[in-house]
Amino acid sequence: MVEIGATVIEVYMRYLFDYLKMANMVKLVGLVDPGQVNSQSGTLSHRSKHLSESLKKADGDQFDLVPYNLGGHWVLIIVRPAKETVYYMNSLPNHSVDEDMRNIVNT
Template sequence: MANMVNLVGPVDSGQVRSQSGTLSYRSKHLSDHLKNADGDQFYLVPYNPGGHWVLIIVRPAKETVNYMDSLPNRFVDADMKNIVNT
């Protein structure tokens, strides 16, 4: 239980939003966080594709990404998909 706080790594949403610069800049910011992942750690990346917030959960050790959107029938935001893929 004491180590649970180290399992979650937050990512500054201001650094990955579309107004924060080029795709490569935003990808590098996310990559820098993921490089420092320790074991089973995961990262919470809040992101606003326009109009509402979504949550991206990245688990580097498992190489998984979950895109959590509370609105039904929505597609994964292409901009965020490019950031994560890069």
């Protein structure tokens, strides 16, 4: 039960990008670098700014996938900037939304 690192997530995201490209769906999904928004990646301000810059590049009704490490556990945040909607995907039952991630998204 060793935690997977951001590099493993990034490799999977690269595979996902290639698959989306092959299916001509690249413009539907944006991918945010998990190394720039994780709790170990600097100040809340830095992480919020990086997410904001990524979301500004959103194309129309695109979904942005934001992998986030809570510290020993990965969750997926799905942001739809055009609809101002955020989905929080956590495989562990009965866990509330991480306050740090909530602050990053709200900021």
